[in-house]
Amino acid sequence: MNYTFKPSTGGRYLLSIANHQEITAVLAEFCRDQHIRSGVVGGIAAISEATFRFLDPATKQYVDKTFAEQMEVTCLTGNISQKDGEVYLHIHVTASRRDYSCIGGHLLNAKVNGACELYVADFLLDGVDRKFDPETGLNLYDFHE
Numbered sequence: 450m451n452y453t454f455k456p457s458t459g460g461r462y463l464l465s466i467a468n469h470q471e472i473t474a475v476l477a478e479f480c481r482d483q484h485i486r487s488g489v490v491g492g493i494a495a496i497s498e499a500t501f502r503f504l505d506p507a508t509k510q511y512v513d514k515t516f517a518e519q520m521e522v523t524c525l526t527g528n529i530s531q532k533d534g535e536v537y538l539h540i541h542v543t544a545s546r547r548d549y550s551c552i553g554g555h556l557l558n559a560k561v562n563g564a565c566e567l568y569v570a571d572f573l574l575d576g577v578d579r580k581f582d583p584e585t586g587l588n589l590y591d592f593h594e
């Protein structure tokens with residue numbers, strides 16, 4: 450099992466991602482399993498490796514960087530929507546290193562090494578999609594009926 454969870458009322462969940470799993474992959478799996486199409490996610494974790502992305506506004510290209518070291522995810526925050534009928538996660542993190550300094554960015558992936566404790570709130574809404582915006586180079590929210 451890649452995760453355990455406990456549902457609360459109104460589409461809210463507590464989610465524990467299993468050790469050594471990849472956070473974004475398991476979170477997407479959980480959203481598919483629970484049919485979550487729109488919402489928000491937040492939480493904390495301990496990780497051994499992570500790849501962060503930085504969008505360069507000048508080139509509109511993502512620059513990815515992998516950090517292979519033990520870190521505390523001091524803040525994970527993001528949202529859940531749909532793109533082309535698939536779960537679309539937009540997550541940012543701040544993580545602290547052994548020397549207590551922090552790094553962060555848009556989260557591409559991260560491997561749990563310890564625990565990953567999240568909350569997920571399903572907004573129970575349809576019509577929360579993503580559409581590529583050429584001006585910014587981002588997949589922006591596309592709300593519709």
Ligand code: FE
Binds near residue numbers: 539540555
């Ligand atoms: Fe982002």
